[in-house]
Amino acid sequence: MEDYKFLFKVVLVGNAGVGKTCLVRRFTQGLFPPGQGATIGVDFMIKTVEVENEKVKLQIWDTAGQERFRSITQSYYRSAHALILVYDISCQPTFDCLPDWLREIEEYASNKVLRILVGNKIDREDREIPTHVGEDFAQRHSMYFLETSAKEAENVERLFMEIAAELMEQARSKELPRYETNATSINGKTTSIGDSSNCSCSRLT
Amino acid sequence: MDQTVTEENLQQICAKLSDTEVAVNNELDLILSRYCHVEAKLQNISKVLPNLTIIHSEADKLGEMITFTNRLAENVSAKVRRLDLARSRVSECQNRVHDVLDLQLCSQGVATALRNEDYEQGAAHVHRYLSMDRQLLERTAQDVSGDHTSISSSLVTLQQAAHQLRTVITHKFDEAVKDEDLASVERFFKIFPLLGMHNEGLSKFCQYLCTKLQETAQKNLKAALDAKQTDKRASVIYADTMTLLFEGIARVIEIHQPIIETFYGPGKLLPTVVILQKECDRQIKKIIREFMVHRNVSKKVHAINELLRKQSADKIDPKDLDLLLGEITIMHSRAELYIRFLRRRISNDLEIGVANIDQRKDQLQEFELYIGKSELAHAMQELLGAYLALERYFLEESVNKAVGMDTLDQDQQTSSMLDDVFFIVRKCVRRAISSWSVDGVCAVVNMACGILEGEFASQLRSRLRQGYPAGYLDLAQAYNALQTSIQHGRLQASDTELARLMFLAYLNNTDVSIEHVETLTKSLGEEIATAFPNMREKERGKFDSCLAGLRGVTSTLRAVVDYGLEQLRASAVKPRVTPWVDSFLSLNHHINEDELLGYETEEPFVQTLVMNLEGLLQVFKGGLTPSNYDALIGILTAEVTARFEKVVLKSTFNRAGGLVLDKEIRALAGYLAAATSWSVRDKFARLTQIATVLSVEKVEELADYCGADAVAWRLTPAEVRRIASLRTDLRPEDIKRLKL
Numbered sequence: 001m002e003d004y005k006f007l008f009k010v011v012l013v014g015n016a017g018v019g020k021t022c023l024v025r026r027f028t029q030g031l032f033p034p035g036q037g038a039t040i041g042v043d044f045m046i047k048t049v050e051v052e053n054e055k056v057k058l059q060i061w062d063t064a065g066q067e068r069f070r071s072i073t074q075s076y077y078r079s080a081h082a083l084i085l086v087y088d089i090s091c092q093p094t095f096d097c098l099p100d101w102l103r104e105i106e107e108y109a110s111n112k113v114l115r116i117l118v119g120n121k122i123d124r125e126d127r128e129i130p131t132h133v134g135e136d137f138a139q140r141h142s143m144y145f146l147e148t149s150a151k152e153a154e155n156v157e158r159l160f161m162e163i164a165a166e167l168m169e170q171a172r173s174k175e176l177p178r179y180e181t182n183a184t185s186i187n188g189k190t191t192s193i194g195d196s197s198n199c200s201c202s203r204l205t
Numbered sequence: 206m207d208q209t210v211t212e213e214n215l216q217q218i219c220a221k222l223s224d225t226e227v228a229v230n231n232e233l234d235l236i237l238s239r240y241c242h243v244e245a246k247l248q249n250i251s252k253v254l255p256n257l258t259i260i261h262s263e264a265d266k267l268g269e270m271i272t273f274t275n276r277l278a279e280n281v282s283a284k285v286r287r288l289d290l291a292r293s294r295v296s297e298c299q300n301r302v303h304d305v306l307d308l309q310l311c312s313q314g315v316a317t318a319l320r321n322e323d324y325e326q327g328a329a330h331v332h333r334y335l336s337m338d339r340q341l342l343e344r345t346a347q348d349v350s351g352d353h354t355s356i357s358s359s360l361v362t363l364q365q366a367a368h369q370l371r372t373v374i375t376h377k378f379d380e381a382v383k384d385e386d387l388a389s390v391e392r393f394f395k396i397f398p399l400l401g402m403h404n405e406g407l408s409k410f411c412q413y414l415c416t417k418l419q420e421t422a423q424k425n426l427k428a429a430l431d432a433k434q435t436d437k438r439a440s441v442i443y444a445d446t447m448t449l450l451f452e453g454i455a456r457v458i459e460i461h462q463p464i465i466e467t468f469y470g471p472g473k474l475l476p477t478v479v480i481l482q483k484e485c486d487r488q489i490k491k492i493i494r495e496f497m498v499h500r501n502v503s504k505k506v507h508a509i510n511e512l513l514r515k516q517s518a519d520k521i522d523p524k525d526l527d528l529l530l531g532e533i534t535i536m537h538s539r540a541e542l543y544i545r546f547l548r549r550r551i552s553n554d555l556e557i558g559v560a561n562i563d564q565r566k567d568q569l570q571e572f573e574l575y576i577g578k579s580e581l582a583h584a585m586q587e588l589l590g591a592y593l594a595l596e597r598y599f600l601e602e603s604v605n606k607a608v609g610m611d612t613l614d615q616d617q618q619t620s621s622m623l624d625d626v627f628f629i630v631r632k633c634v635r636r637a638i639s640s641w642s643v644d645g646v647c648a649v650v651n652m653a654c655g656i657l658e659g660e661f662a663s664q665l666r667s668r669l670r671q672g673y674p675a676g677y678l679d680l681a682q683a684y685n686a687l688q689t690s691i692q693h694g695r696l697q698a699s700d701t702e703l704a705r706l707m708f709l710a711y712l713n714n715t716d717v718s719i720e721h722v723e724t725l726t727k728s729l730g731e732e733i734a735t736a737f738p739n740m741r742e743k744e745r746g747k748f749d750s751c752l753a754g755l756r757g758v759t760s761t762l763r764a765v766v767d768y769g770l771e772q773l774r775a776s777a778v779k780p781r782v783t784p785w786v787d788s789f790l791s792l793n794h795h796i797n798e799d800e801l802l803g804y805e806t807e808e809p810f811v812q813t814l815v816m817n818l819e820g821l822l823q824v825f826k827g828g829l830t831p832s833n834y835d836a837l838i839g840i841l842t843a844e845v846t847a848r849f850e851k852v853v854l855k856s857t858f859n860r861a862g863g864l865v866l867d868k869e870i871r872a873l874a875g876y877l878a879a880a881t882s883w884s885v886r887d888k889f890a891r892l893t894q895i896a897t898v899l900s901v902e903k904v905e906e907l908a909d910y911c912g913a914d915a916v917a918w919r920l921t922p923a924e925v926r927r928i929a930s931l932r933t934d935l936r937p938e939d940i941k942r943l944k945l
């Protein structure tokens with residue numbers, strides 16, 4: 001029996017090469033593997049963190065940015081509790097694609113999904129997108145915003161910990177009967193995730 | 206003797222002194238007795254003394270002798286050493302002479318061999334030459350330069366011959382390739398390593414194999430393109446073409462690996478595969494291109510994406526995609542099979558050829574990287590992408606169709622859409638499994654979750670939202686009317702009747718679908734385990750997570766069942782139960798002894814109630830699944846007991862009336878308990894206790910019932926007092942005085 005109280009699915013999306021895999025690796029393994037090959041399909045990692053003395057299990061789905069994997073990655077949007085949309089602050093095109101990504105999120109993800117915009121690679125000196133531009137974009141689309149560097153381990157821990165805290169907050173305030181799968185209310189949709197009965201959590205729909 | 210001499214101890218001292226004297230005497234005797242012995246020894250010694258000088262001189266002589274021998278030995282060993290050196294030089298010299306002789310022999314042999322076109326012989330000579338220490342040979346040549354031996358010229362000849370042979374073999378090989386002379390190709394292929402041209406030989410040979418592969422592949426593709434539509438395999442012709450290509454490469458590896466291993470050594474499969482894979486990539490690209498064009502894949506995917514955006518009239522029939530989906534999964538699984546074959550072969554080859562484990566791992570990693578970046582992998586990803594887009598459409602559209610064509614058979618508890626939807630979902634996931642792609646399976650399972658939790662669940666819910674129409678005053682009557690209309694062949698039941706049946710069917714659909722989801726999850730888990738026997742930890746994690754998501758659909762469905770039951774309660778249970786129970790109010794509960802007898806045998810109120818309930822349940826008994834029916838009885842019981850409690854509290858009783866009530870409630874509980882497998886005792890707890898309070902003989906008895914130790918007692922003291930006061934024959938002061 002695994003020992004955790006909440007399980008959340010976090011999905012990372014964004015153009016190829018913006019550093020999604022590096023962010024995940026940095027957070028889950030404390031590594032920055034340079035010369036990482038492109039992700040094939042989806043990869044996933046698990047990390048259990050502690051928020052307010054509660055064990056929270058984060059299931060992090062790292063998706064391939066390339067177009068041809070879109071059908072695979074899209075299928076993971078629906079069950080995601082949080083979606084991290086990543087761009088590269090030193091690469092304008094990755095920022096320009098954000099509206100396309102948002103459209104896709106609209107189409108496939110639950111409308112209550114927690115959305116976070118992340119500008120990665122702030123260790124780079126050739127910045128093309130100023131912080132306030134990213135901030136503006138996030139605000140306009142009611143997303144959380146954070147700039148990170150997977151290489152320098154900057155804000156990476158914070159990113160995931162804040163997501164865990166926020167999701168826990170939401171889960172606590174939303175649904176009361178979190179532990180018994182058969183005690184669901186009629187109007188609220190309560191889906192338990194995880195295979196043991198004492199470690200389910202509510203879906204944010 | 207330092208004691209002071211006194212009168213008293215004088216005697217004592219004297220005794221002591223005489224004792225001492227005796228002891229000294231004894232000692233002296235002992236020493237004297239040794240004298241003889243010592244004397245003898247001394248005499249002996251003086252006798253031996255002269256011998257010592259002799260020994261000394263002898264020892265000196267011995268020492269000299271040893272030194273001399275030592276010097277002699279050293280001299281000898283130095284000679285031996287020199288001899289040894291000379292001998293090794295002789296042997297080396299012999300070797301060199303041998304080499305030189307061989308060299309001459311080789312150089313002559315090579316010339317003859319070349320003349321006779323006996324390339325094997327020539328190459329063997331060159332091989333011998335190559336195995337010699339060339340620097341040493343050159344030095345030998347210099348050493349004997351004075352003598353006009355043929356060594357240097359032999360060297361030159363051989364060098365030239367080697368060069369010539371290399372050119373000739375290369376040329377001959379190319380010619381053999383051009384002439385498609387397989388025997389010669391293999392003949393020259395075997396000569397390359399003799400000339401130290403391992404890499405060239407391997408690469409040339411693989412190039413040759415590639416051209417062969419290319420020819421076959423082009424022929425196959427052409428045949429595929431020319432194949433008639435009526436051909437039995439027409440629907441999977443591209444998958445077949447791909448299969449042929451993979452089989453061809455596998456056969457090439459199968460046949461030539463032993464030759465390569467024998468002549469080039471083990472561990473050479475990886476470079477071989479790398480060269481062959483280039484051709485494979487080229488051919489795959491061609492096949493995929495033709496496939497995409499002739500099967501209209503991109504157009505279909507595009508059209509589907511358009512359709513998903515805006516609902517248009519001219520939809521693609523999902524059935525039309527069935528064959529294409531099948532073909533894509535075959536293609537993908539064949540490619541996967543082929544890669545697994547390569548991986549296995551290369552890993553076996555490395556195990557023999559590379560001793561170092563780390564190096565072996567590196568090379569395997571190199572293979573994975575290479576194959577991961579290959580056109581083949583790329584093509585597979587494209588295929589999978591197209592497959593998933595089409596499969597998603599197939600799944601959604603087929604489910605929509607199944608829901609749209611939903612029919613209800615009169616003798617079925619569920620409607621056709623239930624089995625249809627689950628059939629489709631199972632079919633799609635199974636098809637995904639047959640593609641052998643972990644990500645593909647996961648994606649389709651995710652899609653299945655989406656459609657079951659989304660479209661399917663909302664269909665169920667929206668039907669249940671319409672409620673259970675209670676048009677007739679009496680449901681049994683409605684049911685009979687329906688039955689007769691069916692019996693008379695009027696299959697078109699009235700709207701209300703149909704709506705009622707549909708409501709029940711959908712309630713059942715939801716209930717059964719929970720079971721279906723559970724079975725589906727379990728059986729898919731097993732099928733996946735069989736299809737992917739050597740899953741890595743991460744892949745297993747992916748599957749587990751996606752299947753857990755599928756299992757999670759049950760909670761959405763349970764919520765829908767609860768919603769439906771609530772609807773049923775509101776429209777079919779509550780309105781009917783209320784008047785039935787309320788009739789209790791119109792009855793007199795002040796019964797005299799004579800009437801009591803009559804009641805005991807007849808129980809008129811509860812008999813009627815049970816009959817009514819029976820009538821109500823009868824309507825649903827056959828129409829609901831066992832678990833829904835049990836849930837309905839649960840609702841009914843809750844409704845009846847709650848209402849009953851209300852009406853009891855509005856009535857007044859005497860003791861006989863209380864006794865009758867107690868009896869009636871027991872009868873009612875007995876009836877409902879018999880109707881279901883669930884326990885209704887709990888729901889009746891309060892009601893039975895109310896009846897107990899109402900049937901006491903004396904007020905004091907109450908204290909025993911609701912004492913502190915009565916765990917199962919549900920009524921509060923205030924309630925007990927209030928209920929007791931309904932008994933008109935109990936004195937209010939007694940009740941008030943009661944200590945609870």
